[in-house]
Amino acid sequence: MSRGPAFVALFAVSALLGGCGQVVSGHPAPADTVAVGTTAPPTTGAGADQVSLRVLAGRWTGAYRCGQGETALTLTIDPPDGTIASAVFDFGPSPVNPAVPHGSFAMGVGYVHDVLTFTQRRWITRPTTYSMVDLVAVEVSPVRLAGTVTGQGCTTFTVTRDRG
Template sequence: MWGGRTRILAVAVLAAAALSGCGRSVPGTPVAAPGTGPVVPELRGVPGEWVGSYTCAQGETGLTLTVEPDGRTEFAFYPLVTNGAARPGRFEMRATVDGERVTFTRVRWLEHPSGYEMVDLVATERTQQLMRGTVNGSGCSSFRVDRILS
């Protein structure tokens, strides 16, 4: 299908596009990592992996929040040594920022253990290394996560 002349022409067109700056980043414009959506400027400082715990009716439970640049977030929970009865699961959330407050709103289950409900989080305290706040759900109280540096 691709003859010699057609292949050479296609390579020449691609080379010209690359040399002309097609697809280059504009300085000062946030760029999303491959496979993620556009960067939401308000989320600066939030994307990344955060690990800690939250407390609900089942007791203190391990928590990993994986926040993408576009606000998509995975809430993964699991048992801790201090609470082996907790069951593992995961759901998708959406992160939004209002001033210093970060709100994580439940979207859909990814792995749903029987008897568990999705919750929302509101981080009322946030630094580059820590988020802590309230867990909005039946029988829930608080959460704290620390940023994992890569």
């Protein structure tokens, strides 16, 4: 079966927008690398019940877990520009893991197949040996976000909205 140029162009665009690239966490990437994350499969029941990105804009604090152990996390989500928002993933020491260095990177935020997805973009402050990760929020409310951290040796994250 022969596929025409329109199919090839459509496939290329969908692959580009779908984030088919992947960075393996745990191994440093060159400082000038802009990584593309992966996305999670769709979940059921999101659709019309999505919390809008405008409502999610603000500062969120909590923790995530990867190979280095529990790590403090602050997510700052900017107001959206259409269906996409920007965010900063800021991490550092936690009370139970004070040896973790500070670092931060920019992210894109949006719904992919009705799943709130945070996708790595570029480093702001990079500690040696750390890699960027993506987040897939399986619990989304105006006051709490929780889900999985996409990266080798990573598991979960939980953040709550800062008051004020």
